[in-house]
Amino acid sequence: MRVTYLGPALVVRDHPAIQHMPVSDLPPTCYLAEVVAGAGVDGELIEGDVLVADEGRVAGHGDLVVARDDGARLCAYRAHRVGADLRLVPVGGGAPVMASRVSATAVVVRRARHPSGDGEPVEGIDQTLVDAFAPWFSLPTWSTPSPADARRFHDCCRDYLQDHGAQVQAEGFAESLRGAIRRRHGGRWDDYCERALQHRAQCAEAISEYLHDTQQALR
Structure with a gap:
């Protein structure tokens, strides 16, 4: 799958897809x-x-990466470890290539998505956050206080903070996940679901703030 280079992440600030990222x-x-x-x-x-790709990271198994193929075209791949080698499978289909056959490999650390059709961003949605917490909210028991669901939620928090290192704000967390959870579970939403989401949002913010305030590095 082809992608187009837009520029350094700290310089290109006017792209509509990253206004809320x-x-x-x-x-x-x-x-x-x-x-x-x-x-x-x-x-x-x-x-x-829109993908945020980090050229300073070393690609590992399961990573989404961007790299230049032998024709110098920038493409997106999913990395798979095969023994001591790393195989890159083109996103959207195509023949896999060994990592040694491409150049300028960068690991995707965040991404933002436009809704279909209108070219405008979904306000307040951090697609990377949605993807990171999908293993938790995809199960029908996501809103329950069960220990198993709590562990899944905490595992998602750990993985997200390890991969992205960003502070989590409760309001942004809830805004990003509310629509995704409703779509995943057939549109069902009630006060119980909202209270459960707000509780988890506060937990995610508290965990993030604690790690930031104590200067604990997860990477």
């Missing part, structure tokens, strides 16, 4: 890339998605 905490090795038109509107990535 925190970028000030990103290292200078990050840049923005946009999925080209014609990529379709279904699948892991769709046309108009």
Whole structure:
């Protein structure tokens, strides 16, 4: 899947897709890339998605990466470890290539998505946050106080903060996840769901603030 280079993440601030995405905490090795038109509107990535790619990170198994193919075209891949080698599978289909066959590999650390059709961003939505917490809210028991669901939520918090290092704000967390949870569970939403989401949002913010205030590095 082809993507277009937009520029350094700390410089390109006027793109509509990142207006609600925190970028000030990103290292200078990050840049923005946009999925080209014609990529379709279904699948892991769709046309108009904006990716934050970090050239300073080493790609590992399961990472979404951006790299230049042997024709110097910038493309998106999913990385898979095969023994001591790393194989890159093109997002959207295509023949896999070994990582040694591409150049300028960068790991995608955040992404933002336009809604289908109108080219405007979904206000307040951090798609990377949605993706990170999907293992928790995808189960029908997400809103219950069960220990298993609490563990899944905390695992998602750990993984998100390890991968992105960004502080989580309760309001932004709830705004980003509310719509995704409703869609995942057939539109069902009531006061119980809202209270459960707000509780988890406050927990995520508290965990993030504690790690930030105590200067604990998760990476």
